[in-house]
Amino acid sequence: MKRISFAEFGGPDVLRLVDAEEPHAGPGQIRVAVRAAGVNPVDWRIREGQILGAHPTELPAGVGLDAAGVVDEVGEGVEGVEAGDHVFGEGSGTYAEFAVLSAWARMPEGLAFEEAAGYPSVVETALRVIREVGVRSGQTLLVSGASGGVGSAVLQIARDRGIAVIGTAGAANQDYLRGLGARATTYGEGWVERVRRLGPVDAALDLAGSGVIRELVELTGDPRKVLSIADLGAPEFGVRFSGVAGSVPEALVEAAGLISRGKLHIPVEKAYPLAEAAAAHVDSQAGHARGRRVLIV
Template sequence: MKRVSFAEFGGPDVLQLIDAEEPHAGPGQIRVAVRAAGVNPVDWRIREGQFRNVRPIALPAGVGQDASGVVDEVGEGVDGVAVGDRVFGRGSGTYAEFAVLSAWARMPVGLTFEEAAGYPSVVETALRIIRQVDVRPGQTLLVSGASGGVGSAVLQIARDRGITVIGTAGAANQDYLRSLGALPATYGEGWVERVRRLGHVDAALDLAGSGVIRELLELTGDPQKVISIADLGAPELGARYSGVTGNVPEALAEATDLISRGQLHIPVEKTYPLTEAAAAHIDSQAGHTRGRRVVVV
């Protein structure tokens, strides 16, 4: 099968499309014929070696953790899913023709494979950090870098829970934030005052890692109410860093419910073939995404 792989840590140029042995589902797992794989910032952070001291991996390694596809192998002890089912979920080495998933759910009716591949990690992350920052209905949450995949999910989940959201993004994405129910503000010089004019901030999330932790601490007045998923140095400034995956099956179940009720939709901004995985990483790392980027198999 074809698989995107890297044999050394480095820039996008270390990614190669190779012929590899097909993986097989072990106990508690399924294998899918991949139709699409979500592109997440963690993919290129792993490729660069940012986590090698805390989460060592053996090289060469595959790339990607989110996928949608058709089940073609069911591991021992797995029930409730059968060969031929259309699923989306999380596993490893998903930029490939076949991938093994350790958490999955049936795709909601009406969702395309490209759309479905964009949900698993971003919804799990969004649910986890909303819970960790302990923002309640009626309170106001500030989301820095709100137009990407996680931001899109946070805004809609918060809206569904009765939480007011102020979102910062580039000028081109202000209407997009409004469409998701947020009060938008542009970043850049003077952004803190623009946020203050929109209301009191009870909690804040940094999704872009753009060096705003001090300002978020100033706006909330409480280090326990500031969480970053993108700035590894956040704890040095007193805020919290959230990087440990939570309950993925539970997150997929909640995503399915939200999608089915019409309360969650994350658009796909751009798709890439397996041969252009490096371009997908370059674009992801550049930021300014509206929704999701997806590798199509």
């Protein structure tokens, strides 16, 4: 089979499309014929060797955690799914023609593979950070870097839970944020005052790692009310860095329910052929996304 692999840590240029042996489903796992794979910031952080503590990596290594595809192998002890089912979920080495998943859910009716591939890690992260930052119905959540995949999910899940959201993003994404129910403003010089004019903030999330932790603490008045998934220096300010996934199977079931009820939709900003994984990483690292990037297999 074809897969994307890297034999050394480094920039996007270390990614190669190679021939590899097909993986097989072990106990508690399934294998899918991948139709699309999600591109996440964690993918290029792993490629660069930034987070080896959380993601030990033996080289050469495959790339990718998220996929949507057709089940073609069911491991020992797995029930409720069979060959031919359309699923989306998390596993390893998903930038490939075949991948093994350790967590999955059936794709909601009418959802395309390329759309489904953009949900797993994004929705798990969104559900986790909303829970960990402790924001409740009736309160206001500030989201820095709100237009990407996680931000898009946070805004919609928060709205479904009665949480008001203020979101920051580039000028081109202001209407997009408002369409998701957020009070929107741009980042850049003067952004703190612009946020203040939109109202008081009860909690804040840093999703972009753009060096705004100090200001988020200032706006909330308490570092315990701020959480980051993107700034490894956040703990220096007393702010928690969240990088360990919670229950992915539960998150996928909740995601499927939200999608089916019309409460969650994350657009695919751009889809790339598998061979153009390096270009997808370049674009992902540049930021300014509106929704998700995926690879088509």
